[in-house]
Amino acid sequence: xxxxxxxxxxxxxxxxxxxxxxxxxxxxxxxxxxxxxxxxxxxxxxxxxxxxxxxxxxxxxxxxxxxxxxxxxxxxxxxxxxxxxxxxxxxxxxxxxxxxxxxxxxxxxxxxx
Amino acid sequence: xxxxxxxxxxxxxxxxxxxxxxxxxxxxxxxxxxxxxxxxxxxxxxxxxxxxxxxxxxxxxxxxxxxxxxxxxxxxxxxxxxxxxxxxxxxxxxxxxxxxxxxxxxxxxxxxxxxxxxxxxxxxxxxxxxxxxxxxxxxxxxxxxxxxxxxxxxxxxxxxxxxxxxxxxxxxxxxxxxxxxxxxxxxxxxxxxxxxxxxxxxxxxxxxxxxxxxxxxxxxxxxxxxxxxxxxxxxxxxxxxxxxxxxxxxxxxxxxxxxxxxxxxxxxxxxxxxxxxxxxxxxxxxxxxxxxxxxxxxxxxxxxxxxxxxxxxxxxxxxxxxxxxxxxxxxxxxxxxxxxxxxxxxxxxxxxxxxxxx
Numbered sequence: 001x002x003x004x005x006x007x008x009x010x011x012x013x014x015x016x017x018x019x020x021x022x023x024x025x026x027x028x029x030x031x032x033x034x035x036x037x038x039x040x041x042x043x044x045x046x047x048x049x050x051x052x053x054x055x056x057x058x059x060x061x062x063x064x065x066x067x068x069x070x071x072x073x074x075x076x077x078x079x080x081x082x083x084x085x086x087x088x089x090x091x092x093x094x095x096x097x098x099x100x101x102x103x104x105x106x107x108x109x110x111x112x113x
Numbered sequence: 114x115x116x117x118x119x120x121x122x123x124x125x126x127x128x129x130x131x132x133x134x135x136x137x138x139x140x141x142x143x144x145x146x147x148x149x150x151x152x153x154x155x156x157x158x159x160x161x162x163x164x165x166x167x168x169x170x171x172x173x174x175x176x177x178x179x180x181x182x183x184x185x186x187x188x189x190x191x192x193x194x195x196x197x198x199x200x201x202x203x204x205x206x207x208x209x210x211x212x213x214x215x216x217x218x219x220x221x222x223x224x225x226x227x228x229x230x231x232x233x234x235x236x237x238x239x240x241x242x243x244x245x246x247x248x249x250x251x252x253x254x255x256x257x258x259x260x261x262x263x264x265x266x267x268x269x270x271x272x273x274x275x276x277x278x279x280x281x282x283x284x285x286x287x288x289x290x291x292x293x294x295x296x297x298x299x300x301x302x303x304x305x306x307x308x309x310x311x312x313x314x315x316x317x318x319x320x321x322x323x324x325x326x327x328x329x330x331x332x333x334x335x336x337x338x339x340x341x342x343x344x345x346x347x348x349x350x351x352x353x354x355x356x357x358x359x360x361x362x363x364x365x366x367x368x369x370x371x372x373x374x375x376x377x378x379x380x381x382x383x384x385x386x387x388x389x390x391x392x393x394x395x396x397x398x399x400x401x402x403x404x405x406x407x408x409x410x411x412x413x414x415x416x417x418x419x420x421x422x423x424x425x426x427x428x429x430x431x432x433x434x435x436x437x438x439x440x441x442x443x444x445x446x447x448x449x450x451x452x453x454x455x456x457x458x459x460x461x462x463x464x465x466x467x468x469x470x471x
Contacts (some may be wrong), residue, residue, distance in 0.1 A: 020322075022178065022380050023255055023376050023380050023381075043174075044177070048320060049322075091395045
């Protein structure tokens, strides 16, 4: 039941959402931000502040963005390219800093240019 | 608009008050909806109860984040505003006069063996208050709340800068700058406008997170509203004298003696991580069907509790805390019945209020 960051965030990474999140569950990749499904409390504080409207509740993600539901999840549950361990649930983005790596889906994305 | 009651909680002990020692049967860590309902049930069981919360008001997430949102899944209430639900829970628990220890974080929990009975606990809060208790129910939701700091001028905290408004009178005849765009920021503006000389609301975006009707009330109340701007500097000799506000189209310096930063909260499990619990996903306390954690005498209920099949809804938390409190009652007195009786039976006499031990 988490919120999900979709493709419009790619190469924008405004991070206004990071400032709003009360549980610090939005993590910074290289080209995009990701919401940790296990840490998100479904409060919705992030959604209205995104300048490119890239955030939606998983139940309301448009059809053409469905793959980002799983992509947000796998950013934390599967080891990212070049890493041996998954990010997991660090208990807050500030505990680990910028991750600096994207999922394969986002790394290969043509971007929003 | 409803009447604002910020900081007006009966029996509340706020941060900064003299450290005290209390003796109760049960401590509820977290005064959100589930903790408040647990206080009611503890009262039904004749237990003396204390509620500890890092926020200065009861209501937890509902008060801090969604006071104006209608909630639709409270049994028997087709719709109830967050604020009303909390007021009603406080009234329901209030029949038994729980001890509120607000504005202080539960920091440490020490087990104290006794010569002739089950162990007791000493719970110490961030203000040094010590509570001697026989059982604990953790109703801590998403953890302890800390206010998000103002990016500039943090050094004026307690010298004109505050995150809450404990007493409206402190703002009489002052020029106040309120920072933020949520319900709390707007509520402070509306509460302070009749008391302060001037009120300016500074929000870093155009769009407010607060309820639309609340924002309309703010715009109509005579306060100055500055959007797309931030507080970039606070100046003063000891106390706040000037506040620099910078926006997209330049800045200005306001004469002000008070700044209220209502930029929301960061929640974190906090010191409870060190209490020896079996943690799930680094944030939830694993419990069994009695709501007992793996620490005997310590129970958990509501969003913070975890077990197979858990559904994180307020409706579920109310049931869990009734289970937790009644099982805690048996932990406190193994001769006691697990079943509390029905609330429709003759009401038990209310217990004596928790006594402060010098």
